[in-house]
Structure formats: structure tokens, C-alpha cells
Amino acid sequence: MKRILAFFLSILLLSTLFCVPAYAVGEKLLAITYDDGPGAHTARLLDGLKARGAQATFFMVGQSAARYPDLVKRVYQEGHQVANHSYNHSQLTSLSTQGVRNQIQNTNAVLDQACGAGSTYMVRAPYGSTNAAVRQAVGAPLAFWSVDTLDWKNRNATTVKNAVVNGAKDGGIILVHDIHPTTVDGTLAAIDVLKGQGYQFVTVQELFRRRGVALENGVQYTSCPPNGTDLGPVQAPSVTVEPAGDKLRVTLSAQEGAAIYYSTDGSPLNQASARYGEPLLVSPPCSLRAVAAFNMNGSRSEVVTQDFTMPITQAPTASLQDGRVALDCKTPGASISYTLAGAQTSDGAQAYTAPMELTPGTTVTAWASASGCLDSAQVQYTYSQLKNLFADVHPQQWYYSAIDRAAAAGYLQGGQGCQFQPDAPITRAQLVTILYRATAEIPDGTPLPFPDVPGTAYYFGPVLWAWESGLVRGYEDGGFHPDQPVSRQELALIFYRYLLHCDVLLSKGDISGFQDADAIPAWAAQAVGELSASGLLQGDAKGNFAPTAVASRAQAALLLLRCVDYITLDRLPMPQELRQ
Numbered sequence: 001m002k003r004i005l006a007f008f009l010s011i012l013l014l015s016t017l018f019c020v021p022a023y024a025v026g027e028k029l030l031a032i033t034y035d036d037g038p039g040a041h042t043a044r045l046l047d048g049l050k051a052r053g054a055q056a057t058f059f060m061v062g063q064s065a066a067r068y069p070d071l072v073k074r075v076y077q078e079g080h081q082v083a084n085h086s087y088n089h090s091q092l093t094s095l096s097t098q099g100v101r102n103q104i105q106n107t108n109a110v111l112d113q114a115c116g117a118g119s120t121y122m123v124r125a126p127y128g129s130t131n132a133a134v135r136q137a138v139g140a141p142l143a144f145w146s147v148d149t150l151d152w153k154n155r156n157a158t159t160v161k162n163a164v165v166n167g168a169k170d171g172g173i174i175l176v177h178d179i180h181p182t183t184v185d186g187t188l189a190a191i192d193v194l195k196g197q198g199y200q201f202v203t204v205q206e207l208f209r210r211r212g213v214a215l216e217n218g219v220q221y222t223s224c225p226p227n228g229t230d231l232g233p234v235q236a237p238s239v240t241v242e243p244a245g246d247k248l249r250v251t252l253s254a255q256e257g258a259a260i261y262y263s264t265d266g267s268p269l270n271q272a273s274a275r276y277g278e279p280l281l282v283s284p285p286c287s288l289r290a291v292a293a294f295n296m297n298g299s300r301s302e303v304v305t306q307d308f309t310m311p312i313t314q315a316p317t318a319s320l321q322d323g324r325v326a327l328d329c330k331t332p333g334a335s336i337s338y339t340l341a342g343a344q345t346s347d348g349a350q351a352y353t354a355p356m357e358l359t360p361g362t363t364v365t366a367w368a369s370a371s372g373c374l375d376s377a378q379v380q381y382t383y384s385q386l387k388n389l390f391a392d393v394h395p396q397q398w399y400y401s402a403i404d405r406a407a408a409a410g411y412l413q414g415g416q417g418c419q420f421q422p423d424a425p426i427t428r429a430q431l432v433t434i435l436y437r438a439t440a441e442i443p444d445g446t447p448l449p450f451p452d453v454p455g456t457a458y459y460f461g462p463v464l465w466a467w468e469s470g471l472v473r474g475y476e477d478g479g480f481h482p483d484q485p486v487s488r489q490e491l492a493l494i495f496y497r498y499l500l501h502c503d504v505l506l507s508k509g510d511i512s513g514f515q516d517a518d519a520i521p522a523w524a525a526q527a528v529g530e531l532s533a534s535g536l537l538q539g540d541a542k543g544n545f546a547p548t549a550v551a552s553r554a555q556a557a558l559l560l561l562r563c564v565d566y567i568t569l570d571r572l573p574m575p576q577e578l579r580q
């Protein structure tokens with residue numbers, strides 16, 4: 001008794017160690033294969049298989065598949081395996097290599113219309129007649145059979161039923177033909193009997209996968225008897241959904257080794273459908289379909305369908321109204337909730353009723369709800385120390401104070417919805433604009449030579465001023481390239497010229513203090529050296545200047561403020577006692 005207990009315990013332990021699935025090893029599996037169709041009786045067969053939850057494999061003749069394309073689609077979409085039985089039922093051993101290839105490839109091209117390009121199709125040679133040359137030319141795994149029911153000869157439903165029932169063996173492959181109505185009746189009756197004996201009906205592809213046998217091209221398989229492995233059916237993917245802005249973020253996951261195919265427009269799935277990689281952003285209303293597959297043709301899960309009909313409440317927007325923070329939601333009838341000081345959860349949430357007078361430095365977390373809609377995503381707005389309203393700048397960020405001061409001084413302006421985009425690259429047009437605002441000089445009005453700076457652009461005046469002042473030059477193509485991001489070495493050069501333009505004295509210095517001094521080009525070396533010696537520029541934590549890295553809007557704002565302070569100090573009147 002003890003020994004038996006120990007035996008079961010060790011099995012349990014092994015199960016845990018190797019993650020053996022929960023279904024019992026030793027399920028009886030049977031692959032029924034229908035040849036020579038599709039035809040006039042295939043639809044009725046598919047109805048019967050569906051009613052019984054049975055899967056099968058259809059070795060189709062190419063010219064029949066071309067005649068019944070909708071049947072091929074239905075076979076595939078209902079999870080059966082679509083397979084190749086030559087184009088016109090030729091004896092492949094009597095054909096040349098090219099002749100065999102034509103038979104296979106022409107049929108594959110027809111099947112691809114239903115299953116999607118890139119599908120794999122097992123092959124059964126007509127009459128089961130192959131040799132080494134044929135198997136090689138076929139270039140796919142081949143299926144023979146373990147039971148020949150002779151249904152084409154008998155044409156009697158009871159005889160077919162008995163042949164299937166009596167021939168059934170775990171792991172067997174049964175040969176029948178769906179072009180005969182007696183075969184449709186006989187096999188469906190046999191399935192009823194065999195289900196009572198504990199059989200499951202799977203595709204040939206799935207029979208081998210579940211028993212851990214990888215099918216190889218050019219090899220012909222007859223059956224797959226039990227071998228102690230049962231990997232179980234393919235599990236359907238799981239779906240999780242959360243709001244993300246005005247969309248939904250959909251995350252799919254499947255068992256290890258299975259690929260996920262999906263569509264979001266309700267279209268049926270096939271091999272050519274989108275492959276899932278990263279979480280999807282979808283806009284309701286829409287319909288998601290997803291399937292997990294080891295092989296889309298014959299070895300895949302049930303299709304998961306999820307309709308997202310409920311619209312999402314729009315996230316609240318914030319604005320300043322007479323120094324108060326006002327929240328608004330564009331979804332009709334929505335109510336807005338909020339918490340203060342950056343709380344991330346709905347704990348302590350309050351209902352928003354009217355514009356709020358807030359202490360500078362407060363962060364509001366807000367979201368909106370409307371009946372019949374999903375709750376909006378949470379958004380955060382900071383009412384800053386200097387009374388700016390920020391959607392994307394918050395007190396915990398290193399550039400909070402710099403952006404706050406630059407915005408309060410009017411050097412930086414927020415875009416739509418209080419977005420300052422601190423991490424976005426600063427463009428050449430944006431850079432000269434913040435410098436222009438900081439100097440408050442008026443350009444002379446010299447004709448500007450840059451054809452890519454239109455007179456209507458917001459940056460026309462700033463570019464004109466910067467060009468007249470010697471801060472910027474054009475490119476060889478004659479353009480200014482207003483939308484081009486500015487690298488750190490260019491940033492240094494333009495600020496250096498700016499300080500010279502403002503007649504301030506910089507400390508002499510060189511670039512030797514930077515770990516990556518060798519990477520700094522000669523044209524930028526003096527600028528970088530003097531700005532760093534004057535305490536205006538610093539390297540990163542490792543002491544690198546990173547000359548070719550793109551400068552962010554926050555970095556430009558910080559450098560601008562340091563320069564403004566430097567200029568102010570430089571222009572302070574000299575104390576009386578130091579004057580001579």
C-alpha cells in the first residue's frame with residue numbers, strides 16, 4: 001500500500017516538475033480522412049461533424065476544390081485540416097518530377113485561396129501510390145492510412161459504419177471518401193458509437209502534434225499509436241482588456257509554443273491573418289477574433305470572439321480659468337472624478353463640480369464615467385509652482401522646475417491639452433524660437449534666403465533674427481531644415497553663438513574633461529569646451545557629452561535658463577569699490 005502511495009506521489013511530483021497538462025495521458029484519438037472531395041455531400045458532412053464536435057482531415061482534389069471554393073473555406077474555418085490529394089487524381093508514380101510538382105503546387109494554389117498564403121498542406125497520393133522520387137518531389141509530409149474501409153466499393157452506410165467501428169484503434173488513420181452519401185451517413189453513425197467508447201476525433205496534424213511527433217517533409221505516415229505523450233488540445237487564447245486613452249488595450253496570451261492569429265474587423269482567420277506580437281490598441285465598436293495555433297491548418301484552438309460595443313468615455317481635459325483648474329469631458333452626460341497630489345487609485349476620489357483653486361505644485365488625477373460606456377483612462381494634470389498647467393510634466397521629473405520656469409517666462413509654450421513634450425527632440429525651428437523669445441530683439445527684415453521657411457510660419461521671425469544674428473546658417477541644399485532635430489553638438493554651437501551675440505564673456509576651457517572627447521568634432525569643440533568651463537553644459541553620469549545624441553526640449557529649456565541667468569549675472573553693474 002505504501003509503495004503504491006509513493007508511486008502516485010512521485011507521479012504527482014513529476015507532473016508538477018514537468019508541467020504535464022491536466023488531461024489524462026491515454027485519450028483515444030482517431031483521425032478520419034475524407035478523400036476525393038469536396039463535393040455535393042460535403043456540406044451535410046460538415047453539419048454532422050459540427051454537431052458532434054468532431055474534427056477531420058479533407059484530402060481534396062484540386063479541380064474539385066476550385067469548383068467548390070466556399071466549401072474549402074468552410075472546412076478550414078470549422079477547424080478541420082485542408083490537405084492535398086493532387087490536382088486531377090493522377091497516379092503520381094507515372095509522372096515526371098515536374099509533373100508531380102505541378103499536381104501539388106496547382107492544388108496548393110487553389111487551397112491558398114481559402115487558407116491563406118503560407119499554409120502547409122499534407123499530401124495523400126491518389127491510390128496511396130508513391131515511391132521515393134514522388135515523396136521527394138511532393139516536399140510535404142504524406143499521409144497513408146491504417147484502415148481502408150472500401151466505402152467507395154460498398155456504398156452502404158451500415159457497412160461503412162461497421163468498417164470504421166471495427167477498424168478503429170487508438171492513433172489510427174481511417175480512409176473514406178466524402179463524395180458518397182453512404183459514407184457521410186456511415187461515418188457519422190460510427191462517430192456516435194466510437195464517442196461512446198471514449199474516442200476523440202482529431203485532424204492528422206493534431207494527432208501527431210498531441211503525441212509529440214514532428215511531421216517531416218517527404219515522409220509518409222500511416223498511424224500514430226499511443227506513445228505515452230498527450231499534449232492535450234490547443235488552448236484558446238486568453239484576452240484581457242483595459243482602457244488606454246480613447247482606445248482599449250487588448251492583451252492576448254496563449255500556451256507556450258503556440259502562435260496567436262487575430263483580426264479586429266470581424267474577418268475570418270487564416271494563415272495570412274495578422275500574427276499577434278504586442279498588445280493591440282482597438283477603437284470600439286469592433287469585433288476581435290483570435291485563435292492559438294501550432295499549425296493554422298489542422299492544429300489550432302477554438303476561435304475566441306469578443307465584441308467591444310461599449311464606447312469609451314473620453315478622458316477629462318483640463319484648462320486654467322482665472323487661475324482655477326477646470327476639468328471637462330466631451331462625452332455627453334459624463335461625470336468626472338479626481339484625486340489630488342498624484343494618487344493613482346480611486347481611493348478618496350471626489351466628484352468634480354466646479355473649477356478648483358489649487359495650491360501650486362498640486363497634481364490632479366482625473367477620469368470620467370458615463371452610463372453605457374467604459375470608464376476613461378486616468379489622466380494627470382499638474383498645477384505647477386509657477387502656476388502653469390501641465391499634462392506631461394510632473395513634480396517628480398528632473399526637468400519639472402526648468403520647464404515650469406521656461407513656460408512661466410513665455411519661452412516655451414504648451415501645445416494642445418497642456419502638452420509640453422519635454423522628452424521630444426527639439427527641432428531647429430523650435431530652438432531658434434525659444435532663443436528669440438528670450439532675447440526679445442526685433443529682426444531687421446533682411447530678405448531670408450531659405451525657401452523652406454515660409455513667411456506664414458510661426459518661426460519665420462525667429463529664423464530671420466537667428467540668421468541675421470549669426471546663430472544659424474543654411475544647409476548646402478540652400479534650406480534651413482526647420483523640422484530637423486538638433487543634436488547636442490549643434491545645440492552647443494548655437495547656444496555658444498547666442499552668448500557671443502549677447503556680448504558675454506565665457507571662461508576658456510577645452511573638451512578634455514569629457515570621456516568621449518574624441519567623438520566631438522572640431523567645429524563644435526570650442527563651443528562645448530567654453531560652455532562647460534562656464535558651468536553651462538555638463539556630461540552624463542558617465543562623463544560623456546554624447547555629441548550626436550538628439551537634444552530634447554527639456555534639455556534645451558534647461559540650457560536656455562542657465563544662459564539667461566549667466567547673461568543676467570554678466571550684465572550686473574560692477575560694485576562701486578571694484579571700479580577704477
Ligand code: ZN
Pocket residue numbers: 035036085089126127
Ligand atoms: Zn482518391
